[in-house]
Each structure stands twice: as structure tokens, then as C-alpha cells.
Amino acid sequence: MGLVSLLVGPLQNYFFGVAGGKLIQRIRSLTFEKVVHQDISCFDDPANSSGAIGARLSTDASTVKNLVGDTLALIIQNVSTIVAGLIIAFTANWMLALAILVVSPFMFIQRYMQMKFLEGFSAYAKVSDTLDN
Secondary structure, eight states, X not given: OHHHHHHHHHHHHHHHHHHHHHHHHHHHHHHHHHHHTSOGGGGGSGGGSHHHHHHHHHHHHHHHXXXXXXXXXXXXXXXXXXXXXXXXXXXXXXHHHHHXXXXXXXXXXXXXXXXHHHHHHHXXXXXXXXXXX
């Protein structure tokens, strides 16, 4: 399993990097094409100045690349790890794997509730911090 991870990891990073680069190139070219075909009066607005449009092209495309490159790769890696773990678990001991599969939703619900609980404390701490100052 470790050898497979050693071989697949760099390939995964490479292919998602290539896909992200091609997507960025396509988004930038389509956006630039739409900007070029705008009416002249559109550029009178300060929000549509050449600097603002250039910054937006750069920022939005980079955000999409981060989403496609890192986030999507992590999601696919986690899903494949869960599927491989379930296959191995059901192969080794199907009764124990079934019991874990039944308990898993409760663990996810507990984790979700814990995150919401901690977010509440974080918001309360920010409010009390601003009141103290």
C-alpha cells in the first residue's frame, strides 16, 4: 500500500496541476474575450478599470486553480482511501466492518455538532473580547 502511495502521489499532483493550468488558461481567455467585446461605456465605471479587470482575472483564476488543484485532489484521495479501507475491512472481517459502517454516521454527526459547538465559543470569545476593549 505504501509503494502504491509513493507512485500515485506524484502522478496525482502532476495531473491535477496540468488540469488546473489548462482550466486557468481557458477561464482567462474566455473572460478576456468577453471583456474585449464590452461597450466602451462599461469601462467608465471605476470598478471596471483596466487595473481592476486585470486584478480580477488574476485573482479569480488563481482561486479556481486552488479549488481544482488542491481541494479536488484531496477529496478524490479521501474518497479513494475510504473505499479501499472498506474493501480491505470487508475482506478481512465483514461483521466488524459492517458494525463500523453502522456506527460511522453517528461519529460524523458528533463531529459536526462538536464543530458547531466550538464555533459558538469562538464567536462568543470574539464578542467578549471586543466588549472588554
